[in-house]
Amino acid sequence: MTPPILARRAGAPLLLLALSLLGGCASLQSSENNFLGVITPYRIDIVQGNVVTQEQAAQVKPGMSREQVRDILGSPMLADIFHADRWDYVFTIKRPGTEPQRRSVVAIFEKDQLKQLDAPALPSEREFVASISTTKASGKAPVLELTDAQKQALPRPARNESAPVEPAGAVRSYPPLEPAS
Structure with a gap:
């Protein structure tokens, strides 16, 4: 037996x-949230609210009904019962590799008619897509269709001679719906 003091x-x-x-484990994390500079944990995209673009805001005119505004901009993110004449369209997005974005559009109604739309500095649809894109633009569009020469170069599928030419469905017989008189 080992004496307790020696143990x-x-x-x-x-x-x-x-x-x-264990204390050294924290120093293995770099400032870019990856392990040893190689392994990056998965980060989800966080998107909340309605994207309102310049094109959508241009379609909204004073005097429109609530339904017409809802058809163009979508349902508001906030419709407060204490401020029934105000709809708030708030949009936020956090995506790895891009800057977080936050925009707010306010629709103010008077007697169920749009009085004004406060929409400061909205991006166009193209600007919005470019701002959330994490891929580097190469300037060259991807090829989406084959040329006729490429189609001719494709291998032909092998024909199965034992298969019937016409597809045959199941043969069923049903009793009459009404009894014969």
Whole structure:
């Protein structure tokens, strides 16, 4: 049997070693949220609210009904019962590799008719898509269709001679719906 004092003295260096190893784990994380500069954890896109673009805001005119505004801009993110004449369209997006965005559009109604739309500095649809794109634009559009020469170069599928030419469906007989008189 080992005396208890000797066991405590032998365990102290192991405890210090374990604590120093655990403390070093935090230093392995770099400032870019990846492990050892190689492994990056998955980060989800967080999108909340309605995207309102310049094109949509241009379609909304004073005097429109609530239904017409809803058809163009969508349902508001906030429709407060204490401010029934105000609809707030708030949009936020956080995406890895892009700057977080936040925009707010306010529709103010008077007697169920749009009085004004406060929409400061909205992007166009193209600007919005470019701002959330995480891919680097190469300037060259991808090829979406094959040319006639490429279609001719494709291998032909093998014909199966044993298969019937006309597809045959299931043959069923049903009893008459009404009894014969």
